[in-house]
Amino acid sequence: MLARFTFRVASLALKFALTIIIARTLGFAAVADYGLAVAVSVVSSKLLGLGFSTEISRRLSAENPSRAIHDARRLLVLYCVVYAAIAIVLIVVYVTGGFDAFPRITRSVLCGVMLVAFSEHAGLETTSYVFSLHQPRAGAVLLFVRTGAWAGVAIVSLLAGLVHSIETILAFWWGANIIAAVAAYRCIQCRGREIVSEQRTQTVRTPGSTRSVWxxxxxxxxxxxxxxxxxxxxxxxxxxxxxxxxxxxxxxxxxxxxxxxxxxxxxxxxxxxxxxxxxxxxxxxxxxxxxxxxxxxxxxxxxxxxxxxxxxxxxxxxxxxxxxxxxxxxxxxxxxxxxxxxxxxxxxxxxxxxxxxxxxxxxxxxxxxxxxxxxxxxxxxxxxxxxxxxxxxxxxxxxxxxxxxxxxxxxxxxxxxxxxxxxxxxx
Known part of the structure; x- marks a missing residue:
């Protein structure tokens, strides 16, 4: 618990410091764009779960999670399809002038915020699966990567004069989420193989199991x-x-x-x-x-x-x-x-x-x-x-x-x- 506490405090401190440094180096317009990304990521991380997140995490926490791991893989495919569908809709809306009422939102910022939203949900979802599979140390490290480590890299880059736009900051953010999501998925796969090799249970692929999760x-x-x-x-x-x-x-x-x-x-x-x-x-x-x-x-x-x-x-x-x-x-x-x-x-x-x-x-x-x-x-x-x-x-x-x-x-x-x-x- 001490390690998780330390990681979380460090993440909060880095996020707080990043906001201050963005204001000093890139200006308050960049802070506004960063704030937009934060707000969208918070909302998306809840709504994009589509009602599956709580129950699949509960099932993964059980003694024999083999079937739940199978369902989790199918859900991640579903989420990717949803991301693609939303991205297409947003692109169409942007091209047809749907964002003209918000002249400050440039194409690059819109793209960055969208990628942050999708990656934040994917990172949150997969990291929660790792915790649910009773792997708290791996989960804590991945959580820190998602919430603190990237902010530390961004701070150093801003202070060194290597970063000159909010779009690059957002790239650090969604990049870290993707890295954490891929690593978390690897943990899930390894856990699934362990269960099969130990022959603790067999995966039962019954029709409609994903629907029951929902x-x-x-x-x-x-x-x-x-x-x-x-x-x-x-x-x-x-x-x-x-x-x-x-x-x-x-x-x-x-x-x-x-x-x-x-x-x-x-x-x-x-x-x-x-x-x-x-x-x-x-x-x-x-x-x-x-x-x-x-x-x-x-x-x-x-x-x-x-x-x-x-x-x-x-x-x-x-x-x-x-x-x-x-x-x-x-x-x-x-x-x-x-x-x-x-x-x-x-x-x-x-x-x-x-x-x-x-x-x-x-x-x-x-x-x-x-x-x-x-x-x-x-x-x-x-x-x-x-x-x-x-x-x-x-x-x-x-x-x-x-x-x-x-x-x-x-x-x-x-x-x-x-x-x-x-x-x-x-x-």
């Missing part, structure tokens, strides 16, 4: 996108209420606070998810003990990260030329608490995935969104930026509450039923 994963796909809306929604509500300057300052504090959830996910959640699934697919596995250990580890690491940020917040604010008064400190504390809660919810989320509670999770998260959004609007209109922080905290409290409730109400009998379904799946 059907089982669709509720989580819906819930994931609703959660993404709740993660970023308050800033969109605030954009029509508060000034651009206040919103920018809020987004900066939000970004600093969000780092603790990012660290917790890369160090705890990515390995807790496959362990929880395996605890249900092997005899004698203790799901609840595994879940409790993951929750305790998540609380410990996020609390440590939050305290570290509070200790160094004045330095962080000073580097960004941001005021660090009592108002900003209060907002930071609120958002740090909020992201600690989101990190706990992430652990219970993967617990719900292991227990195959997709329909319950999707329904509960939809109800949370319906109840929370009006409250967020009221807080933002009355308290502006501080209200945005409080609305984020409100959503976090609701999300962690329903996540804990849904997971913990699944008793021993339900766990036994899940184990029976797993046994039927691999037989």
């Amino acid at each position: 059907m089982d994963g669709l509720p989580f796909f819906i819930a994931t996108n609703v959660l993404a809306g709740l993660q970023y929604g308050e800033r969109f509500l605030a954009s029509g209420v508060i000034s651009t300057d206040s919103l920018g300052r809020y987004v900066f504090v939000w970004s600093v606070s969000n780092s603790i959830q990012t660290i917790a996910y890369a160090t705890i959640v990515v390995t807790a998810a496959p362990r929880l699934v395996r605890s249900l697919s092997v005899a004698g596995g203790d799901f609840w003990a595994t879940l409790r250990r993951a929750v305790r580890s998540g609380v410990a690491i996020t609390s440590l990260a939050a305290v570290s940020i509070l200790i160094t917040h004045k330095l962080i604010f000073r580097m960004a030329h941001e005021p660090g008064g009592s108002r900003e400190l209060t907002m930071l504390v609120i958002l740090l608490v909020s992201f600690v809660l989101r990190s706990i919810a992430d652990v219970y989320w993967v617990g719900a995935v292991a227990l195959r509670l997709g329909k319950q999770v999707a329904t509960a998260i939809a109800c949370v969104a319906a109840l929370v959004i009006p409250v967020e609007w009221m807080l933002i209109t009355r308290l502006e930026a501080m209200g945005a922080a409080l609305s984020h905290l409100t959503a976090s409290v609701a999300i962690v509450a329903v996540s804990v409730f849904i997971t913990k109400r699944t008793r021993v009998a339900n766990v036994a039923a899940v184990r029976e379904r797993e046994a039927a799946h691999v037989s």
Whole structure:
């Protein structure tokens, strides 16, 4: 876990430094293009999963993942077909003048952003498969290549005067994703061959297996996108209420606070998810003990990260030329608490995935969104930026509450039923 923590902190630091150096060497227009690529990559990494990602990762985490590896290979072919189809549509739209309303978007930038979006999803998908196959060290290295190493290369190149355009920076990004995706696919192939050579199971190629992956994963796909809306929604509500300057300052504090959830996910959640699934697919596995250990580890690491940020917040604010008064400190504390809660919810989320509670999770998260959004609007209109922080905290409290409730109400009998379904799946 220490290695994963170190890799993740280094990645965050390199990404933060890269943004600053892009602004100083290439200008803020380049920062805007880079920000566009970041936003598109975040959205695409969720939407391009098409509902398969959660379930295929769960199946790969089981004791006998041979059939799941076969399905994963077929899904990667499907994703490549989707990438090609979207690329053709975007090219046609561009040629016919569909992007004339955005004169700053040049052909090279559009191409770079598109390649970043596709490669980011491919890298995320394949890297998650490596973690799901219980290969955390390889997964951690590949994750660092995707999220930090390329940024380090870009920083050195910018400072040495070897790079003079944002397109080259984007090329570093999608190139690193491709390298990580190819290496991850190699890991998946090697694992598949190991299973065959050990004769632990035989690949059963039943018709419609990929469709079952989609059907089982669709509720989580819906819930994931609703959660993404709740993660970023308050800033969109605030954009029509508060000034651009206040919103920018809020987004900066939000970004600093969000780092603790990012660290917790890369160090705890990515390995807790496959362990929880395996605890249900092997005899004698203790799901609840595994879940409790993951929750305790998540609380410990996020609390440590939050305290570290509070200790160094004045330095962080000073580097960004941001005021660090009592108002900003209060907002930071609120958002740090909020992201600690989101990190706990992430652990219970993967617990719900292991227990195959997709329909319950999707329904509960939809109800949370319906109840929370009006409250967020009221807080933002009355308290502006501080209200945005409080609305984020409100959503976090609701999300962690329903996540804990849904997971913990699944008793021993339900766990036994899940184990029976797993046994039927691999037989």
